[in-house]
Amino acid sequence: MPEISEAARALALRCEARVNELARRMSRDSFARLPGYDRLPDEMKDVEIAATVRHGVRLFLRRALTPEVGGRGSMRLFRERAAQRAEEGMPLHLLLRSHALGMYVLWQALREVALPGDEAALVELADLLLEAQQGIVGAVAETYLDERSALETERRAQRRSLLRGLLDGTLSPARLAAEPFGIDGPCLVLAVGVDGGGVGGVGGAGLVGASASASAPGPASGEGDVAARRRLRRVQTALDHCFGVEVPALLDLGTEPGRAIVPGAAEPPEDLARRLSRAAGTTLRVAVVPAEGPGDVPEAARTAGEVLRVAAGCGLPPGMHRLDDVLLEYHLSRPGESGRRIAALLDPVADRPELLETLRVHLAHGQDRRATATALGLHPNTVDNRLARIAERTGIDLATPRGTSTALAALLLREVPEG
Structure with a gap:
């Protein structure tokens, strides 16, 4: 950091007495022009945002007065507030605009207390302000995005767990109506698998699920994590487009068939398997079994998985399969x-x-x-x-x-x- 002149320090010192006034001006008036700021709770604006502004202004002025100030802990409050705003759902653009506007209001305050002959000092403090801004904005954006990513990962994990419980029958009936899948009546249960080489190929090279970790046998062998996730996103997107709704699905590249639930009783498009295969970049089999309601989903899921295996086992060509398509074979394959x-x-x-x-x-x-x-x-x-x-x-x-x-x-x- 370059040496700060005595004139610049004197100018910063004249502004130090206005810290509380600047915090009130920013949190109550200046930020009010930002879209969406008026919808924030008064407690957030008057307490948390005002405190963050005071911290930022004091941090800048102390760096001007004492250049060694501003070590590793100087960004802690900014990061804590950014994580909090991310958790509360404040848009990132509003958060970053508030920091940028705060810097501008601080610059205006410096100009207001400047005296004739302070032009060079103002330039020094402007350089220091711009340098501080990029560090703060970078820390805030990084922390916000990290927190949002963590929250989204947690949300997806919770949805996967709930969906798995619904499909497996371990989710209590009392919770079914409260869960966010939109399943309160008839639905379709799907099993999706990669067509493999041989009778048991579907079970050995299944495509399914939104799981973060997955081995990729069969056609996906050697596929990296990024490529695998992109492929799963394409399949999920194609699934949603086929039915015109967001389809809760467990799509993964594991050894078991993937499963999905389509809310409503809509019939699947005849080219469902072809469209999903095109998205996956490999040939898929899809089994479709109707369920009368959430309570029937576990049995329908088990049946769909069996239909998928039987269709492959009896040599049917890849495509969309229903129980009626393999009714005799399904019956003959029952264990005992x-x-x-x-x-x-x-x-x-x-x-x-x-x-x-x-x-x-x-x-x-x-x-x-x-x-x-x-x-x-x-x-x-x-x-x-x-x-x-x-x-x-x-x-x-x-x-x-x-x-x-x-x-x-x-x-x-x-x-x-x-x-």
Whole structure:
């Protein structure tokens, strides 16, 4: 900091007696011209803002009179007030304008007490004032934005926790009506997942949730945190646009499907999966299950997750899936003692993944050997040979309706995880 002349110090000293007057002038009159200032509580203006003004004016004058003043603690009150204003919701532009206007009023006060011949002293103090302004404005803006970011992060975490409780059924019914999701009647529950390679691909490379930390398997492998968050924001935005409302969603890049709740009973657009896939930059599956009200959301969420897994497990192409689309497969995939025994029928070919894949594709293509061969890039005779080996090892006769149903149930029970 450059040396302050005696004339500049004398000028600052003449202004020191006016500190309280300047604080009252700024907090009551000068700041009144700022848009929105008149809506602030009188206690805030007359006590907190006035005290901050007094601190700022005294800090400046003491720096002029004693240059070593203004160490690390000099910005503490400004930072505390900035964090408080952020928490109270004061707009940042109003906060920064009040600081800028306060500097200008202080400059006017210096001019008012200046005497003829004080021109050079005024220039010195103007330099000091501008230097102080950039430091204060920087500290205030930084603290305000940090506090708003922390508050927003906390708000999102609370909403995620509440939404997760609603979806999982751990949120008490008494709290449902009070929570900020706008869900007080019929709604749609969605499960969203990345289409993966193989029957269990959705469960292994799911896209969903607004979680801050996420690993990115499948198509997102190697994706950085910033890119992952941008991708999730695009999916959330596309979801909101598809339904014309803000859709509460848990979107993440984890191992489980993502979930969302659409308030109201509106039908989803037929191209929902395509639009979300375009936003995600990868192929998605979307399961849609209606719920009559908030109390039915947990069961609908479980069903949607199962529909998503079953649709992938039985070889349906990626897109939008409903329970009716996989009704038989959904029923056949229910667990239990009999289910475990049916799944075990395929144990003899568990060490031959190419046989299991051939069986899955063959059933998905209506047992059309040529369509199966085309899908797998094989000769039809190779498909026949593989199917024969499956029948030989397992004893399941794929030429009969009973054998076909048994094979489908066994596949689903083996490769679709229990919900």
